[in-house]
Amino acid sequence: MRRQSFAKTMGKARRIRHLDQGVKPTHIQLMTELNKIRNFSIVAHIDHGKSTLADRLIQETGTVKDRDMQEQMLDSMDIERERGITIKANTVRIDYKADDGENYVLNLIDTPGHVDFAYEVSRSMRAVEGSLLVVDSSQGVEAQTLANVYHAMDADHEIVSILNKIDLPASDCDRVAEQIEDVIGLDATDAIQVSAKTGQGIHETLEAIVKKLPAPKGERNAPLKAMLVDSWYDAYLGVIVLVRIIDGVLKKGERIKMLSNGSVHHVDRIGVFKPQREEIDELGPGEIGFLTASIKQVRDTRVGDTITHEKKGTEDALPGFKPAQPVVFCGLFPVDSAEFEDLRDAIDKLALNDASFSFEMETSAALGFGFRCGFLGLLHLEVIRDRIEREYDIELITTAPSVIYHIHMKDGTMQELHNPADMPDLTFVDHMQEPRIKATILVPDEYLGDVLKLCQDRRGIQEDLTYAGTRAMVVYDLPLNEVVFDFYDRLKSVTKGYASFDYQMMGYRQDFLVKMSILVNDEPVDALSTMVHRDRAEMRGRAMVEKLKDLIPRHMFKIPIQAAIGGKVIARETLSAMRKDVTAKCYGGDATRKKKLLEKQKAGKKKMRQFGKVDIPQEAFISALKMDG
Numbered sequence: 001m002r003r004q005s006f007a008k009t010m011g012k013a014r015r016i017r018h019l020d021q022g023v024k025p026t027h028i029q030l031m032t033e034l035n036k037i038r039n040f041s042i043v044a045h046i047d048h049g050k051s052t053l054a055d056r057l058i059q060e061t062g063t064v065k066d067r068d069m070q071e072q073m074l075d076s077m078d079i080e081r082e083r084g085i086t087i088k089a090n091t092v093r094i095d096y097k098a099d100d101g102e103n104y105v106l107n108l109i110d111t112p113g114h115v116d117f118a119y120e121v122s123r124s125m126r127a128v129e130g131s132l133l134v135v136d137s138s139q140g141v142e143a144q145t146l147a148n149v150y151h152a153m154d155a156d157h158e159i160v161s162i163l164n165k166i167d168l169p170a171s172d173c174d175r176v177a178e179q180i181e182d183v184i185g186l187d188a189t190d191a192i193q194v195s196a197k198t199g200q201g202i203h204e205t206l207e208a209i210v211k212k213l214p215a216p217k218g219e220r221n222a223p224l225k226a227m228l229v230d231s232w233y234d235a236y237l238g239v240i241v242l243v244r245i246i247d248g249v250l251k252k253g254e255r256i257k258m259l260s261n262g263s264v265h266h267v268d269r270i271g272v273f274k275p276q277r278e279e280i281d282e283l284g285p286g287e288i289g290f291l292t293a294s295i296k297q298v299r300d301t302r303v304g305d306t307i308t309h310e311k312k313g314t315e316d317a318l319p320g321f322k323p324a325q326p327v328v329f330c331g332l333f334p335v336d337s338a339e340f341e342d343l344r345d346a347i348d349k350l351a352l353n354d355a356s357f358s359f360e361m362e363t364s365a366a367l368g369f370g371f372r373c374g375f376l377g378l379l380h381l382e383v384i385r386d387r388i389e390r391e392y393d394i395e396l397i398t399t400a401p402s403v404i405y406h407i408h409m410k411d412g413t414m415q416e417l418h419n420p421a422d423m424p425d426l427t428f429v430d431h432m433q434e435p436r437i438k439a440t441i442l443v444p445d446e447y448l449g450d451v452l453k454l455c456q457d458r459r460g461i462q463e464d465l466t467y468a469g470t471r472a473m474v475v476y477d478l479p480l481n482e483v484v485f486d487f488y489d490r491l492k493s494v495t496k497g498y499a500s501f502d503y504q505m506m507g508y509r510q511d512f513l514v515k516m517s518i519l520v521n522d523e524p525v526d527a528l529s530t531m532v533h534r535d536r537a538e539m540r541g542r543a544m545v546e547k548l549k550d551l552i553p554r555h556m557f558k559i560p561i562q563a564a565i566g567g568k569v570i571a572r573e574t575l576s577a578m579r580k581d582v583t584a585k586c587y588g589g590d591a592t593r594k595k596k597l598l599e600k601q602k603a604g605k606k607k608m609r610q611f612g613k614v615d616i617p618q619e620a621f622i623s624a625l626k627m628d629g
């Protein structure tokens with residue numbers, strides 16, 4: 001369920017696309033005055049209509065001719081598919097002749113919608129002055145509506161509220177406007193009623209962008225200061241960098257410098273997206289566009305960095321820059337060890353276009369060669385894993401996702417632990433800390449009890465509980481390690497899909513954590529080691545060995561399955577022996593059936609890994625870690 005809905009979220013084409021191929025440069029000159037520019041983003045919960053609204057704005061302004069619209073969309077989606085799931089912000093420049101007779105340039109930045117990419121959302125918000133807040137008027141405010149609108153408020157945006165999907169019978173604008181006021185605290189008296197489907201309210205939206213959102217400020221004669229908003233890899237042009245010019249002018253042929261690392265590049269192209277790529281000669285203050293500079297790797301371009309001229313540039317970096325930090329780690333191993341090189345290839349290629357994904361080689365006694373990979377969150381992990389399996393056709397074993405623990409040693413030093421297998425000798429450890437999150441959950445009140453129980457079971461501390469009509473908003477302080485595995489799944493299942501969830505990282509706190517090892521036939525299986533809270537270790541250990549007992553097929557001998565902390569066994573099951581000959585029951589000698597069974601057995605084997613003398617099926621690694629509570 002999680003995978004499906006995520007595929008939908010991410011796979012849905014960001015339809016404001018850069019059609020990168022087959023576009024001739026047109027070399028238009030932009031001389032837009034600051035007061036004729038409006039830069040904005042659209043914030044919304046998933047499926048509330050962000051992409052559809054963006055399409056409509058583009059269509060209404062004739063940015064894309066009606067007859068091209070369909071074709072354009074399809075092209076865009078192909079590129080989306082080609083690039084795979086894009087988790088990047090994109091932009092489109094819309095020329096709009098307003099009712100006041102003036103021509104305006106509206107720059108729309110599309111932001112990623114998922115919690116894992118909160119940092120990128122907050123950065124791209126800083127590149128614009130205003131936001132359209134889109135709320136589905138048949139649904140109301142959701143957790144991501146809140147999270148995203150808070151980013152917009154943090155960036156001091158002027159916000160225009162849009163009540164979308166008014167064509168639906170379930171639409172209730174009064175109720176949703178009230179919710180926007182109560183829950184978010186925004187005045188929704190002037191909220192625009194829109195149907196992105198029929199086009200109703202689109203003209204009013206464009207007028208509101210011009211009238212209500214502020215024009216950017218900037219100084220044309222000041223040293224160049226531009227924000228790196230986004231970047232992605234293009235097979236023809238190398239890395240394309242999306243920039244917002246704050247001050248100064250950026251011209252083709254100039255040499256630029258990235259302030260974070262001092263690297264210098266020669267700008268070979270400058271342009272805008274309409275939404276197809278159009279080359280121009282310069283970008284002035286307030287404008288948003290792209291540059292290319294023969295940059296080879298997305299890793300060399302960091303979102304939020306400040307770009308200036310190599311000579312006579314500014315020294316003054318934009319505040320708040322930090323490189324994206326992975327928070328969840330797991331091991332990826334090929335099921336078939338012969339595919340290790342293919343896996344390396346796939347990971348290299350994916351990393352080229354995703355600066356937030358980190359990896360290093362790892363060897364596991366049980367799983368052989370693989371990679372320890374870092375992700376921005378669990379969904380990011382799923383995207384990468386799915387892509388490796390689907391696009392590169394490599395079957396993977398994924399080890400338990402782990403967060404980064406801080407291990408404070410007795411000698412006063414601190415180590416980051418990314419992999420439970422690397423846990424240092426406890427005699428040298430003073431104490432450990434784990435990352436905590438602040439989770440915001442919105443849920444219809446009939447499911448509230450189940451949500452509270454779930455959070456409580458995951459060592460959560462309730463921080464807030466408020467109501468907006470028949471929906472409750474709960475805020476919990478939770479340990480990230482209790483959330484990384486199957487929290488979304490459980491939340492969805494206990495609320496029948498009606499809850500929405502968002503979180504932010506809160507920092508580290510000390511707790512009593514231990515490493516729990518799993519031994520199968522007296523051999524430790526390193527890929528199944530996990531860090532757990534001491535008070536929950538027995539329960540988790542028991543649950544895991546019981547599950548493994550069901551997941552591991554019987555062998556010709558008895559197999560003990562144990563959970564242990566240090567040398568102490570805390571849970572144990574025994575898998576009894578059986579005859580392995582699956583054809584034994586086919587007396588009578590039906591040769592085809594016998595053959596079929598043997599083939600089936602062989603196919604089953606392919607997905608097993610051998611640990612000592614025991615075959616453990618691939619799904620055991622994931623299933624054993626799922627909690628039922």
Ligand SMILES: Nc1nc2c(ncn2[C@@H]2O[C@H](COP(=O)(O)OP(=O)(O)OP(=O)(O)O)[C@@H](O)[C@H]2O)c(=O)[nH]1
Pocket residue numbers: 008009010012044045046047048049050051052053113164165166167168194195196197198
């Ligand atoms: N009836 C109706 N459906 C709409 C309207 N706007 C969008 N939709 C539908 O709602 C669904 C979600 O719309 P999207 O524009 O893809 O939503 P989104 O917010 O971009 O979603 P994500 O890309 O998943 O974040 C699609 O099936 C749209 O066709 C509207 O005004 N009326």
